[in-house]
Amino acid sequence: MCSHLTALFGSAKPFNGQFWTETLCDKGSFGCVIFARKIHTKEDVVIKVECGVLRSYNEVAAYKALKGVSGIPRFHCLYTIRDHGMIVLDRLGQNLLKYMKSCGGSLPISEVYVLGKALVKILHQIHDRGVVHRDIKPGNIVLPINGELQPHLVDFGHAKRYRDETGKHKPESGECAEGTLPYMSIHVHCHTRYSRRDDIISLTYTLIHLAKGSLPWCGLSPAECEAMKRELRWSEITPAPLGLFLEHAEDLGYEEDPDYSYLEDILG
Helix, strand or coil: CCHHHHCCCCCCEEECCCEEEEEEEEEECCEEEEEEEECCCCCEEEEEEEECHHHHHHHHHHHHHCCCCCCCCCEEEEEEECCEEEEEEECCCCEHHHHHHHCCCCCCHHHHHHHHHHHHHHHHHHHHCCEECCCCCHHHEECCCCCCCCCEECCCCCCEECECCCCCECCCECCCCCCCHHHCCHHHHCCECCCHHHHHHHHHHHHHHHHHCCCCCCCCCHHHHHHHHHHCCHHHCCCHHHHHHHHHHHHCCCCCCCCHHHHHHHCC
């Protein structure tokens, strides 16, 4: 975050006459997240500060398109200062990476299945609104403040509509790979445009990560990562339901509807 913005935030500092900013919650490559509270309503919120306003505009457009979807934090407002965007959202708890570490490095398979079923429901709603998330990973899945296993999907900075203005799917080819390398589908490695199947594949990799504590290709180059994803025998390293989950997603065509009910049933 630029030095001219750093002074705006900190413990018990007012911002824009609307919020008391508290502490830094998280920091990433695109910016940071700050805990805050609305001065007049006392609501707990977060302010997501991003480098570059275009990414913030894209994310806000996604939140507006997904208004009313359960498992998505409520969008409050957007501010811009110079080349930074600041998105105000409902405050939630820790993400699944932090939760996993607090549980000893991996999650019980029963919890993985509970989270998986809930996330399938959320993705179904998102996809029905014509949006793909395009960056599903443990760090973008957040639990409520009370710690219950009710996941929320966050960070829609990469989100896009997968249909054009006429309702047809956008062309399959010609899109640069975006997202986070370990969770990308093989289709995305090959620069095929994201579709619903790719969100499901990323979710599968996320669930495997939660269950196993890591993914076998973490830290590899893009080419090595893609090669291992192609060659790995999933039946040898992951519980059978997650293997079936991935098999269904990988068998889908670019425009094909995922069978969300089947995916929920797989997880029990």
